[in-house]
Amino acid sequence: MTGMIDRTELWIVILALGLGSFGLRFVFLGLVGDKAMPDWVLRHLRYTAVSVLPALVAPLVVWPGATEGEIDPPRLIAALVAVAVGLGTGRTLAAILCGFAALYGMFWLIG
Structure with missing residues (x-):
């Protein structure tokens, strides 16, 4: 074998x-x-969660398995909406929910 x-x-x-x-x-x-950790370490650790979520989501937007690697407009638009809401409000949950709504809204519109 x-x-x-x-x-x-x-x-x-x-x-x-x-x-x-x-x-x-x-x-x-x-x-x-x-x-106790030094202040510079604590300052850098605050950005860990902010960097992990985009690192998990970016491959699903750029190379989605559901479309066999083809860029998909609904996923791209949902990602842009999530980034805009995240930058505008500074709230992670709001960005996730708006991206989710945009993704399924685009699936509903496009079919």
């Missing part, structure tokens, strides 16, 4: 990923968790 991974290799990969994941969490929670 080609394409199958050896059982030993699989368990080595699983254990290595588990140890790596534990190590990353332990560094932040176990070693740094009870210490």
Whole structure:
């Protein structure tokens, strides 16, 4: 059987990923968790949530699986609406809801 991974290799990969994941969490929670962080670190951490949402959504807008990678006008318009509302109001939930409404509104209009 080609394409199958050896059982030993699989368990080595699983254990290595588990140890790596534990190590990353332990560094932040176990070693740094009870210490005060510098102001510059806290300032940068405030932007984590703001950067994660666009990183998750951008591939779905630019290369949507539902259209086999073709740029889809409803998704693009919904993304632009969400960005405009987000910039205008500064509220993440408002941007998400308006983008959602724009996406399904465009699907309703276009069909």
